[in-house]
Amino acid sequence: MWRRKVAFSDGVSSQKKSWHKIIQNHVDSKISDEEFFKAKDSISHCTPLLKESYYYRKVYESFFS
Numbered sequence: 001m002w003r004r005k006v007a008f009s010d011g012v013s014s015q016k017k018s019w020h021k022i023i024q025n026h027v028d029s030k031i032s033d034e035e036f037f038k039a040k041d042s043i044s045h046c047t048p049l050l051k052e053s054y055y056y057r058k059v060y061e062s063f064f065s
Contacts, residue, residue, distance in 0.1 A: 027055045 013019040028051065036051050039058075048054035 023052060027051050031055055031058075 008019075013022060031051050031054060036048075036054055039054055040047060043057075046057075048057055
């Protein structure tokens with residue numbers, strides 16, 4: 001059976017609300033701007049550029065630090 005190839009995010013979410021947008025909304029609900037900017041200033045190694053990257057780091061550190 002043949003089908004058109006699509007990016008993973010396009011294949012797992014609707015066209016109205018992309019997977020990227022769903023993740024962004026989730027991260028925005030979990031991390032305030034204030035928390036992000038404080039963390040950004042205090043982290044010297046591999047400083048997160050986005051709230052999303054800070055969120056992943058926070059999850060990682062909750063398991064491995």
